[in-house]
Amino acid sequence: MRACRQALERAEQDAESLMLGYWGAEPQAGPYRTGDLGRYGADGLLEYRGRLDDMAKVRGHRVEPAEMTTALAAHEAVRDAVVLVVGTGLQARLHAFVVPETGTAPELIDLKRHCANHLPAYMNIDALHLIDGIPRTGNGKVDRVALSGLAARGAEA
Missing domain, CATH: 3.30.300.30 (ANL, C-terminal domain)
Structure with a gap:
């Protein structure tokens, strides 16, 4: 349980992955960088296009x-x-x-x-x-x- 709590309480690591200020001035407002590559298709749906890294x-x-x-x-x-x-x-x-x-x-x-x-x-x-x-x-x-x-x-x- 302690390991889970420690993993959840890593504000500096979250700050690296969160695109803060993307949609507004609120600290938690913004998408999370997952390493996935995607795009919106002609139908408006999000399409998965692969990874940005070699993972x-x-x-x-x-x-x-x-x-x-x-x-x-x-x-x-x-x-x-x-x-x-x-x-x-x-x-x-x-x-x-x-x-x-x-x-x-x-x-x-x-x-x-x-x-x-x-x-x-x-x-x-x-x-x-x-x-x-x-x-x-x-x-x-x-x-x-x-x-x-x-x-x-x-x-x-």
């Missing part, structure tokens, strides 16, 4: 792939890493794309053990893909479409 649901838990990417990149045998959620619903799986340090090839079990020491169990990697480099778009961002294509082809270690 997804895997095995019944909300996960942020960036957390797993950071944990993997901290491993001494990893030069670069990206984690993607591939699939949706019950087929959603966590795929790690790892660029090894020169001359080293990390073992899946070592990377899983490393992640287990830094992340909760529900964030276990389902597939590891050792690649030569992270594909980038023309503006330098990670090319998630190209990585999803690698996952679909099943190129994993």
Whole structure:
């Protein structure tokens, strides 16, 4: 009960998520930032269009792939890493794309053990893909479409 009360009494955290003053001068007047992306359709109904971040649901838990990417990149045998959620619903799986340090090839079990020491169990990697480099778009961002294509082809270690 005390933990619930502490979670409810976080005014500073609420202030970060509430868009105060959105509809008026009252302190609690305004929408709450949920991280969801939506729009009003032609019929006036609100349409859900996805998320503003990379958060997804895997095995019944909300996960942020960036957390797993950071944990993997901290491993001494990893030069670069990206984690993607591939699939949706019950087929959603966590795929790690790892660029090894020169001359080293990390073992899946070592990377899983490393992640287990830094992340909760529900964030276990389902597939590891050792690649030569992270594909980038023309503006330098990670090319998630190209990585999803690698996952679909099943190129994993």
